[in-house]
Amino acid sequence: MLLGACLVALLLVQFARKEAAAEREAAHRDADTMRDEARSLLFEAQRREERVAQREKELSADQRNAQMYARGLDERVAVIARDEKRLLADRDKLNAEHDQALADLAQLDPAEAKERLIVQLTERARADAATTIRRIEKRAVEDAEEQARRILVDAMQRQASPTTAQNSVTWFDLPSEEMKGRIIGREGRNIRAFEALTGVNIIVDEGVTGVQLSSFDVERREIAQVTLQTLVADGRIQPQRVEAAYAKALAHAGERHLNAGLDAVDAANVSGVPQAMVETLGRLRLRTSYGQNVLSHLVETSQIAAQIATSVGADVELARRAALLHDIGKAFTHEQEGTHATLGAQFAQEHGEPPLVVNAIAAHHDEVAQESIEAVIVQVADAVSASRPGARREDVDAYVERMGNLEALVGDYAGVSKVVAMAAGREVRVIVEPSEIDDAGTVQLARTIAERIHADFNVPGEIRVTVIRELRADAVAGEA
Structure with missing residues (x-):
């Protein structure tokens, strides 16, 4: 009996302990839940407080903006009031002037009143006409510029030129x-x-x-x-x-010049050019302007000028011919004094070219006044050909001029028969007359030229001077 009672008591104790543990665990869970709810409520309260503070800031900013807007309205109302007051004063003044004018008219006879009215209407009409004329002139200028741009763009699109700036x-x-x-x-x-x-x-x-x-x-x-x-x-x-x-x-150089000139005349579709002028044109294939071949430039300019002349209703043949010949004076600039436009005009006049062609050649750089629309077309076509992408390089002419100056500097010495600048100006070969300078003189001449180049010709690096003296003796063996 006693043992059974003990077992029952032990079981009751264990059961009570389990229930107590379960109650403690449930109490812990309830405490955690309450803490989470408290944190959530606290976070929500903080967010609500932040939203309230943000809203207060926004309301404060809105209030300031409203105050500024109200001040702006007050200022605007004040300005309107001043303007209204000024307009009322102007109206009163105009009414007074009108009344005075009516009073003056009442004292005039019909003829005087009619004359005064005519003068006023005439002045008003003149002012309106001047305004209308200015508006029409402005519109005409804008339309003319737009039309000119269309004509140039059309001429440039039709022109296909395969060549670009030449190299050395x-x-x-x-x-x-x-x-x-x-x-x-x-x-x-x-x-x-x-x-x-x-x-x-x-x-x-x-x-x-x-x-x-x-x-x-x-x-x-x-x-x-x-x-x-x-x-x-x-x-x-x-x-x-x-x-x-x-x-x-x-x-055979002259023959090649003539053939090149004939090809250029055919390409430009120009007829009746004298043979001397054709040969001179052919010489220009050996001339460049900022790297652009001059003869190719002339043919291209002639073709562009013909297209522009067709678009504006000018004399196509005259524009084509003048454009082909406009730079012909560049064949003489190294031989004669004067600009290529002046020399070219003189050359064309000497060979019987029409006065308008001569004027277009002389005027394409504004050295003389242009006497025809074709002269203006030649100038425009010249600028279009020269300014197209890839046509010219600014450094080419400077390089050629530098080489020419170097050769001219060395060629001044007595006994020098030929000077050649080579290797981009890094070497100068001087050929001398063997009857005027001996072997010892060649050494001295080379040294003298080198010193002069160093003193007068400002170039970076070194320039080699080579003086060549060649003496030949020919004899014939056999019966006399």
Whole structure:
């Protein structure tokens, strides 16, 4: 009995402990829940307090804005009141003037009143007419500018010019690699003779079947190219052959000028040009202006001028002809004093060109007044051709002028027969007359020229001066 009672008591105690533990756990959970709810309520209260503070700030800002707006309204009302007061005063003044005018008219007879009314209406009509004229003139100018832009854009879109600014190198294809050796010659004597005679560098690179002819002077490059073509075609290359080929290239220069001029005249669709002028035009293929080939520029300008003349109803043939000849004076600027426009106009007049063509040539740089719409068209077409992208490079003419000045500086010395600036001005070759300067004199001359270049010609780096003196003696063996 006692043992059973103890077991029952033990079970009751364990059960009571479990219930107490469960109640404690439930109490902890309730406490955690209450703490979470308290934190949530506290966070919500803080957010609500922040929203209230933000709203108070917004209301304060709105209140300030409302006050500023109210002040602005007050100021505006004050301005309106002042304007109204001024307008009322002006109205009273006008009424008084009107009453006075009526009183004055009452004292006038009908003729005087009519005359005064006519004067007032005339002045008012004149003012209205002046305003209308200014408006019409402004609109006319705007329409004319828009029409001019359309005409120029149309002319430029129709013109397709393949050439751009020229460089100082001409590529020459060779039939084989073996030809390079012939051009160079034994110990380089052929290439030295060629370069000394033509004034053009031959650049020989490995791995390519061809050579480059380098010179700042377009005419020298062409003569050298024709000379090399003759030598390569013949296959026998030696100093004497070089001289013969060079002399032949010089002798046929006029024929090449004429052919180039005829091609240009045909391309520009101009007829009846005298042969002397055609040959002079052909010479301009060897001239450049800021890197742009002058003859190509003339043909292009002629084509653009014809398109513009067609658009505006001008004389197309006159514009085409004057544009083709407008820079012909550039063939004489290195020989005669004067601008190319003046020299070209004189040359055209001497060869019987019409007065309007002569005027267009002389006036395309505003040196004289333009006497026709075609002269204006020539000037516009000239500017369009010169300003198109890729047509010109400002540094090319400066480079050519620098090389020319260097050659002129060295060519002043007695006994000098030829001067050639090569390698972009890094080398100057001076050929002297063997009858005037001996071997010792060549050494002294080279030193003197180098010192003068250093003193007078401001260039960075070094310039090599090479003085060449060649003496030949020819005799004939055989029967007299």
